[in-house]
Amino acid sequence: xxxxxxxxxxxxxxxxxxxxxxxxxxxxxxxxxxxxxxxxxxxxxxxxxxxxxxxxxxxxxxxxxxxxxxxxxxxxxxxxxxxxxxxxxxxxxxxxxxxxxxxxxxxxxxxxxxxxxxxxxxxxxxxxxxxxxxxxxxxxxxxxxxxxxxxxxxxxxxxxxxxxxxxxxxxxxxxxxxxxxxxxxxxxxxxxxxxxxxxxxxxxxxxxxxxxxxxxxxxxxxxxxxxxxxxxxxxxxxxxxxxxxxxxxxxxxxxxxxxxxxxxxxxxxxxxxxxxxxxxxxxxxxxxxxxxxxxxxxxxxxxxxxxxxxxxxxxxxxxxxxxxxxxxxxxxxxxxxxxxxxxxxxxxxxxxxxxxxxxxxxxxxxxxxxxxxxxxxxxxxxxxxxxxxxxxxxxxxxxxxxxxxxxxxxxxxxxxxxxxxxxxxxxxxxxxxxxxxxxxxxxxxxxxxxxxxxxxxxxxxxxxxxxxxxxxxxxxxxxxxxxxxxxxxxxxxxxxxxxxxxxxxxxxxxxxxxxxxxxxxxxx
Numbered sequence: 001x002x003x004x005x006x007x008x009x010x011x012x013x014x015x016x017x018x019x020x021x022x023x024x025x026x027x028x029x030x031x032x033x034x035x036x037x038x039x040x041x042x043x044x045x046x047x048x049x050x051x052x053x054x055x056x057x058x059x060x061x062x063x064x065x066x067x068x069x070x071x072x073x074x075x076x077x078x079x080x081x082x083x084x085x086x087x088x089x090x091x092x093x094x095x096x097x098x099x100x101x102x103x104x105x106x107x108x109x110x111x112x113x114x115x116x117x118x119x120x121x122x123x124x125x126x127x128x129x130x131x132x133x134x135x136x137x138x139x140x141x142x143x144x145x146x147x148x149x150x151x152x153x154x155x156x157x158x159x160x161x162x163x164x165x166x167x168x169x170x171x172x173x174x175x176x177x178x179x180x181x182x183x184x185x186x187x188x189x190x191x192x193x194x195x196x197x198x199x200x201x202x203x204x205x206x207x208x209x210x211x212x213x214x215x216x217x218x219x220x221x222x223x224x225x226x227x228x229x230x231x232x233x234x235x236x237x238x239x240x241x242x243x244x245x246x247x248x249x250x251x252x253x254x255x256x257x258x259x260x261x262x263x264x265x266x267x268x269x270x271x272x273x274x275x276x277x278x279x280x281x282x283x284x285x286x287x288x289x290x291x292x293x294x295x296x297x298x299x300x301x302x303x304x305x306x307x308x309x310x311x312x313x314x315x316x317x318x319x320x321x322x323x324x325x326x327x328x329x330x331x332x333x334x335x336x337x338x339x340x341x342x343x344x345x346x347x348x349x350x351x352x353x354x355x356x357x358x359x360x361x362x363x364x365x366x367x368x369x370x371x372x373x374x375x376x377x378x379x380x381x382x383x384x385x386x387x388x389x390x391x392x393x394x395x396x397x398x399x400x401x402x403x404x405x406x407x408x409x410x411x412x413x414x415x416x417x418x419x420x421x422x423x424x425x426x427x428x429x430x431x432x433x434x435x436x437x438x439x440x441x442x443x444x445x446x447x448x449x450x451x452x453x454x455x456x457x458x459x460x461x462x463x464x465x466x467x468x469x470x471x472x473x474x475x476x477x478x479x480x481x482x483x484x485x486x487x488x489x490x491x492x493x494x495x496x497x498x499x500x501x502x503x504x505x506x507x508x509x510x511x512x513x514x515x516x517x518x519x520x521x522x523x524x
Contacts, residue, residue, distance in 0.1 A: 403415070
């Protein structure tokens with residue numbers, strides 16, 4: 001099979017009774033079924049159904065662009081197609097199968113209640129062009145979520161339309177740019193600490209600003225003196241992640257905000273890690289002017305993976321007039337969707353639209369269900385439990401894994417380790433591959449960049465102590481092997497559907513489309 005050309009084992013070997021290796025003829029391991037590519041299963045010249053040849057049709061609307069050669073798809077029957085994708089799904093790791101230790105991603109369990117609410121008629125089947133009078137319940141729900149977000153952050157305004165975290169960052173910077181332009185203040189620089197999320201400098205550059213880096217202290221926090229020394233009339237904003245990517249709270253954020261405001265700049269806070277402080281800290285009290293909130297991190301909506309997301313942005317009084325449209329407003333007993341600039345002075349300064357319509361209704365519904373089922377005290381406990389779990393992992397592993405900031409005090413919602421101390425030639429990648437054999441999705445690897453060989457682990461509040469203890473045991477075992485120089489670890493994973501590839505070559509020369517095996521050159 002052509003999969004062998006890509007360096008992948010199609011007939012997995014297993015330890016035999018005498019310590020040797022045995023292989024199944026089929027490549028299957030009992031109910032763990034081997035699966036080829038769909039192009040290898042079906043032939044291009046066949047179909048799963050019999051259809052008569054249709055008459056040649058002239059389609060003038062296509063302007064000569066009609067297809068003039070076979071489409072090149074494999075022909076499969078319905079059972080073959082269903083089985084193929086079902087088998088693939090069995091090889092996918094998901095939160096319903098086990099613990100996701102990804103740091104800076106908050107892969108928490110999405111309660112089924114949220115999903116049920118999102119599928120209610122009136123939420124799931126509405127259309128953005130329906131008359132406002134027919135979607136009053138949906139607008140009321142959006143207003144409810146907006147109220148919670150403003151209350152939890154201590155901010156007076158919120159834009160609900162941004163689709164994701166980076167989209168929210170752009171929303172905040174566009175509001176900042178509009179506010180500066182309104183006062184005739186041309187500024188060109190955005191300061192980004194090295195402990196911030198990687199999307200921050202990218203977003204600032206995309207918005208047309210020159211990005212300058214601010215170093216971190218040995219304790220993993222923003223170097224306050226270095227930041228203040230760089231402030232000046234050309235600085236439009238500081239983008240700071242709090243808690244930061246090292247899993248640490250920035251205790252100087254209020255001082256930083258005061259210093260930035262003193263020179264006429266604004267403070268953008270990356271709120272991706274709001275899950276660690278919700279109910280405990282209100283960013284508005286710390287001087288933040290704009291902050292996006294990932295509903296998929298803090299309020300348990302699905303994580304995305306290319307699908308619809310939601311990243312509302314809260315604003316301070318200084319930036320509220322420049323927030324984007326549309327926005328929901330309450331007018332007595334009814335709700336309005338304000339979409340035009342001529343609705344009054346309150347929206348005349350808006351920088352405009354970011355999306356065609358208002359936002360992702362399913363995400364708002366899931367977030368509302370999560371907020372209402374937890375209540376204010378429950379949301380506070382969520383953040384407390386997330387921080388407790390992360391610190392539990394940190395202290396359970398700091399004796400076998402290097403924890404560069406363990407001496408700085410408790411972490412927040414994620415624990416950071418490095419590959420320092422492993423045997424020569426062993427790296428974070430080997431730890432990650434070993435975890436796959438143990439049945440775990442690897443943690444976030446090589447991020448943040450400020451730590452060499454970083455391993456960022458976020459347990460979230462949805463994992464029990466028993467689950468964390470099992471993960472700790474597996475990780476300690478893999479680390480012990482790496483420290484002992486176990487050569488078998490360099491070849492891990494052994495028990496996954498596919499073995500280790502040359503990931504560098506695969507990234508540099510990816511095979512993105514199906515080609516005949518005799519012509520394909522894949523990573524080996």
